[in-house]
Amino acid sequence: MAAREIDHRAPEPPYRQIAADLTAEIKRGDLAPGRPLPSEKELTELYGVARETARRALAVLREQGLIYTVTGRGSYVTEPAEPAGKDD
Numbered sequence: 793m794a795a796r797e798i799d800h801r802a803p804e805p806p807y808r809q810i811a812a813d814l815t816a817e818i819k820r821g822d823l824a825p826g827r828p829l830p831s832e833k834e835l836t837e838l839y840g841v842a843r844e845t846a847r848r849a850l851a852v853l854r855e856q857g858l859i860y861t862v863t864g865r866g867s868y869v870t871e872p873a874e875p876a877g878k879d880d
Contacts, residue, residue, distance in 0.1 A: 796809070797840075798810070798841060806841050806845050806876035807841075807849040808849070808852065810841070810849035811849040811850075811853055814829065814849065814858075815853065818869055823869050825871045826868060826869065826871065827852075828868050829850070829866065829868065830865045831866055832846040845847050850867050853867075854867075857870060858870060
C-alpha cells in the first residue's frame with residue numbers, strides 16, 4: 793500500500809483524502825474482499841495523521857458499505873454486492 797501525502801491545505805479534509813485512497817485501492821482490487829485493511833495505527837503511520845483521522849476515514853468506508861469492522865480484529869473489505877435482478 794503506497795500512502796499518498798495528505799494535503800492539509802486542500803478543501804477536502806484529511807480523513808476524506810484517506811478514504812478516497814482506500815476506496816480506489818478497493819475498486820482496483822489491491823484490497824481484496826475478505827482481506828483486512830491496515831489498522832488505525834498503521835494508517836496513522838502511513839499518512840502521518842492522528843488516530844481519530846484514521847478512524848473517521850474507516851467510518852466513511854463503513855457508511856459506504858465498502859468495509860465492515862469486527863471489534864478487536866480489524867476492518868475488512870466487503871464482498872461485492874450481486875447486481876439486482878440477477879438469477880442463478
